[in-house]
Amino acid sequence: MRPWPQRRMSRRTWLGSAGALLLAACGVTTLGRDAGSGLAPQLGPVALLGGRVWHEGATEPAGVLSDGGSILAVGPDVAARDAATTIDCTGLVLLPGFVDTHVHVRFARAQDVLLGGVTTVRDLGSTPEDRAAWQGVPVTVRAAGRILTPLGGYPTRSWGGRGESREVADADDARAAVDEQVAAGAVIVKIALEDSGGRPLFAPDVLAAAVDAAHAAGLRVTAHVGTADGLRLALDASVDELAHLPLYAIGEDEAADLAMAGMALCPTLAIRGRDDGATRAVAAFREAGGRVLYSTDLGNGGTRPGIMGEEFAALRAAGMSAAEVVDAATVEAADHLGLDRVGRVEPGWRADVIGVAVDPAGDEPLDAEHVRVVVAGGRPVRTDPA
Numbered sequence: 080m081r082p083w084p085q086r087r088m089s090r091r092t093w094l095g096s097a098g099a100l101l102l103a104a105c106g107v108t109t110l111g112r113d114a115g116s117g118l119a120p121q122l123g124p125v126a127l128l129g130g131r132v133w134h135e136g137a138t139e140p141a142g143v144l145s146d147g148g149s150i151l152a153v154g155p156d157v158a159a160r161d162a163a164t165t166i167d168c169t170g171l172v173l174l175p176g177f178v179d180t181h182v183h184v185r186f187a188r189a190q191d192v193l194l195g196g197v198t199t200v201r202d203l204g205s206t207p208e209d210r211a212a213w214q215g216v217p218v219t220v221r222a223a224g225r226i227l228t229p230l231g232g233y234p235t236r237s238w239g240g241r242g243e244s245r246e247v248a249d250a251d252d253a254r255a256a257v258d259e260q261v262a263a264g265a266v267i268v269k270i271a272l273e274d275s276g277g278r279p280l281f282a283p284d285v286l287a288a289a290v291d292a293a294h295a296a297g298l299r300v301t302a303h304v305g306t307a308d309g310l311r312l313a314l315d316a317s318v319d320e321l322a323h324l325p326l327y328a329i330g331e332d333e334a335a336d337l338a339m340a341g342m343a344l345c346p347t348l349a350i351r352g353r354d355d356g357a358t359r360a361v362a363a364f365r366e367a368g369g370r371v372l373y374s375t376d377l378g379n380g381g382t383r384p385g386i387m388g389e390e391f392a393a394l395r396a397a398g399m400s401a402a403e404v405v406d407a408a409t410v411e412a413a414d415h416l417g418l419d420r421v422g423r424v425e426p427g428w429r430a431d432v433i434g435v436a437v438d439p440a441g442d443e444p445l446d447a448e449h450v451r452v453v454v455a456g457g458r459p460v461r462t463d464p465a
């Protein structure tokens with residue numbers, strides 16, 4: 080582990096063009112329950128100067144000072160003299176790094192995700208080897224581990240047949256499978272309830288055993304649901320979250336039922352393309368009081384690493400304000416993942432801050448292409464030329 084260089088940087092300094100610098104930033108990637116915990120304290124104070132800080136949908140001129148991985152100060156009085164490293168953020172809006180609650184780390188490079196403005200991800204289906212490939216990059220990774228599925232169930236015969244899924248034979252095996260994920264550091268248990276194409280669905284007692292074991296271990300359960308039968312099973316078993324909007328054309332009444340059952344929703348709308356029914360379902364879910372979280376299913380067809388403008392726009396189309404989308408992608412998502420003091424640009428919070436060359440409240444959906452500055456856990460990893 081080498082210390083981050085203590086030097087001044089201008090906007091003409093590019094730190095992210097090669098993996099080498101990121102890797103030199105030291106191995107702070109965390110995969111399990113310790114994710115997001117304290118960083119090595121060798122980094123000197125970092126000041127982001129000249130930008131405007133996002134706060135509840137508006138921006139105001141302010142600097143951000145961080146040290147040792149946490150934000151120390153936010154305001155107009157933050158000055159270059161306070162810092163060992165300064166980053167010119169003139170013309171940029173500073174907001175928290177994004178939290179993507181549904182990714183697959185196997186299918187993306189950590190560097191690309193981080194440089195695109197996403198500083199925390201939750202993986203929903205991976206092997207330890209997949210996650211190991213993300214070590215050495217200062218992005219926080221939380222993971223479900225392997226997807227629990229019936230023998231021969233989704234996705235064992237498609238993308239998830241190389242250890243990303245754990246086939247479950249019966250109720251005892253379901254409990255054992257949950258224990259394995261817990262031992263591997265899972266922060267949530269993922270279940271497949273996908274019977275389209277004649278694929279098998281869990282028997283209710285097997286599903287109940289898995290859900291009960293997860294809850295007994297203090298973990299939520301998230302489900303990939305394909306059909307109405309799968310959705311009924313999920314509701315009956317008190318599954319806590321949907322990893323997608325159900326893949327069939329769910330009605331608004333059904334969506335409201337999910338909210339009233341207390342489920343959280345990671346809708347992954349962008350991968351559905353233009354789908355007005357899905358948009359209406361998310362709107363109905365929200366109107367019924369449901370919690371929607373930013374999620375892309377990174378790795379699925381049509382996704383790109385970093386902030387996806389398509390998902391930002393899809394959530395806006397479902398009736399969310401820009402401030403609500405940013406919250407769903409930052410403080411709300413971090414809270415849902417159980418991360419402490421992640422997702423706000425405020426003193427005492429983790430120094431995950433991005434600078435973007437667009438006002439997120441404007442007509443253009445915020446996207447990775449707008450990201451110019453990324454500070455992750457107090458470490459500057461991207462400072463673009465002007």
Ligand SMILES: [Zn+2]
Nearest residue numbers: 181183203376
């Ligand atoms: Zn997925």
